[in-house]
Structures are given as structure tokens and as C-alpha cells.
Amino acid sequence: MRKSVIISIVIPFLCIIRLQAQEKLDSSLVNELERMIIIDQLAAINSRPEGHSSALSMSEWKDSIYRAHQSRLEKILNKHSYPGYDLVGKRGSQLFWTMVQHSDFEPDFQKRVLDSMRIEVINKNANAHNYAFLTDRVKKNFNEKLFYGTQVTYHWFTGKAQPLPTIDPENLNKRRAEIGLEPIEDYLKEMTQLNNSQGNSITGGITNLALLLIVAVLTVSALVVVFLLKKKKAIDNKT
Numbered sequence: 001m002r003k004s005v006i007i008s009i010v011i012p013f014l015c016i017i018r019l020q021a022q023e024k025l026d027s028s029l030v031n032e033l034e035r036m037i038i039i040d041q042l043a044a045i046n047s048r049p050e051g052h053s054s055a056l057s058m059s060e061w062k063d064s065i066y067r068a069h070q071s072r073l074e075k076i077l078n079k080h081s082y083p084g085y086d087l088v089g090k091r092g093s094q095l096f097w098t099m100v101q102h103s104d105f106e107p108d109f110q111k112r113v114l115d116s117m118r119i120e121v122i123n124k125n126a127n128a129h130n131y132a133f134l135t136d137r138v139k140k141n142f143n144e145k146l147f148y149g150t151q152v153t154y155h156w157f158t159g160k161a162q163p164l165p166t167i168d169p170e171n172l173n174k175r176r177a178e179i180g181l182e183p184i185e186d187y188l189k190e191m192t193q194l195n196n197s198q199g200n201s202i203t204g205g206i207t208n209l210a211l212l213l214i215v216a217v218l219t220v221s222a223l224v225v226v227f228l229l230k231k232k233k234a235i236d237n238k239t
Contacts, residue, residue, distance in 0.1 A: 029076070030088045033095040036072070039065055040099050063105075070103040073113075082116035084125035097130045107141035114138050128179050140164060148176055149184050152191050161191035 042048060043062040054061050073096065080087055083096050100113050114134050120126035132148040140151045149163035149172050163184065166172055173183050181187070 024086065025089050025092075026083075026087055029080075029083070030092040033088065033092050033099075036069055036099060037095045040069060040102060044102070066102045067105070069099050070106055070109060073099055073103070074109055077109075077113060077116060082113060082120050082126060084120040084123075086125055090127075093126055094130070097127070097134065100134065101137060104137070104141055107138060110134065110138050110141065129181060132176075132179050132181055148172075148179065148181060149187070150181075152188065154192075154195055159192065159195055161188045161195060163188070 039049070043065040046058055046062065048054070048058075048061065056064060076083060076096070082093075084093055087093075088096065097117075100110060103109055114131070117126050117131050117134065121128050121131045133150045136146040136148050136150040139146050146164055146166040149166045149169075151164045152161040153164060154161055163172075168175075176182070176184060176187075
């Protein structure tokens with residue numbers, strides 16, 4: 001009886017705490033990030049808002065969006081540090097991180113975000129996986145070896161994903177496990193499948209570029225054979 005009474009008191013109390021925590025979220029900032037991500041994702045897929053017209057080329061428009069967003073994100077960082085779950089919730093924190101990823105033209109800014117984000121990850125107030133991806137993004141932009149192997153390139157012929165150079169590759173999976181990432185082998189397999197599903201490979205194991213090269217070689221070979229046959233026929237006719 002006493003146990004049920006305690007539960008009946010504790011559960012409503014926990015619900016009140018949770019509601020109070022939710023009320024502390026900066027809803028105006030969350031809404032702003034939601035509006036920004038819509039344009040950000042259009043730029044990411046080389047598209048524009050419906051009915052939008054601009055004298056800028058697509059690449060110029062895309063760059064202008066990323067730069068305008070970076071400027072605003074930096075102001076948010078200056079005011080709040082990295083916006084964690086307690087400020088904008090998991091969704092808002094994810095949106096901020098996503099747009100920071102598109103600020104490769106300002107690696108110093110990305111580094112500032114990373115340093116601030118590290119504190120929030122330690123406090124369980126930001127996504128550790130996102131921290132790993134941004135870590136490698138920053139290292140790539142500073143021409144340094146990766147730490148977690150999250151940035152990949154694709155083999156020109158097979159289309160298989162392979163990580164960019166990493167520090168201490170023998171302990172790569174150990175570092176990935178420490179932050180909750182899957183083994184590098186599983187990650188590369190997933191990235192290869194994703195790359196193929198996006199139309200970058202005609203068939204598994206042969207990229208579009210490789211296929212074009214094969215077709216080109218076969219075409220040139222056929223033309224050479226035709227030329228040699230014609231030349232032989234011309235010589236035969238003379239004799």
C-alpha cells in the first residue's frame with residue numbers, strides 16, 4: 001500500500017519536472033532553426049523555393065544561403081554556446097549541427113562549434129555521434145588525418161567506400177566504439193550501398209565512370225579493328 005502511494009506521488013512529480021524542462025526550451029530559436037533548415041536542404045539538393053527567381057546561378061545562390069546561415073549560426077553560438085537539448089531540444093540541436101556541416105568555407109567557425117559541442121557531449125546534452133562526424137569534418141577541412149573515419153571517398157572502379165587517411169588506423173574501431181559508432185567495416189558497407197542507391201553505380205561493383213571507360217575502350221577498339229580491316233581490304237584490292 002505504502003509503495004503504491006509513493007508511486008502515485010512520484011510519477012506526477014516527475015511529469016511536472018519534465019514539463020518544466022520542456023517549457024525552458026527557446027521556442028523562438030527552435031522555430032527559426034526549423035525555417036532555416038528548409039532552405040538549407042533545398043540548397044543541399046541544388047533546388048530553390050517554388051516560384052523563386054534570382055539573377056544568381058544555382059551555385060551562387062547555394063553559396064549565398066550557406067554563408068547567410070553561417071553568419072546567423074555564429075551569432076547563436078556567441079550567445080548560447082553550442083545549443084544543446086536543454087535549449088532547443090534534440091531536434092533543434094540536430095538542425096544546428098546539420099547546418100554547421102555546410103559551413104566548410106569557414107573551418108575556424110566549425111572548430112569553435114566543435115570545441116563548444118564537446119562540453120555539451122560530456123554533459124549528455126548533445127549527440128555524441130554528431131560530434132564524431134563534425135570532428136572528422138573539421139580535420140578534413142584543415143587537411144589533417146581523421147579521428148573516427150567518418151569521411152569517405154569512393155573507389156573509382158568498384159564504387160566501394162573507403163575512409164580518408166586516419167590516425168592510428170589499428171585502433172580506429174576502438175575509438176569508434178568509445179563514442180558509440182559501429183565498426184568501420186559495417187559503416188563502409190552502409191556507405192557503399194547508399195552510394196550505389198543514389199545512382200552512382202550501374203551495377204554493384206561497377207561505377208558509372210568505370211562503365212564509361214569500358215565503353216570508351218571498346219568503342220576505340222572497334223574503330224581500330226574497322227580501320228585495319230578497311231586498310232587490309234584496300235591493300236588486297238591493289239594486289
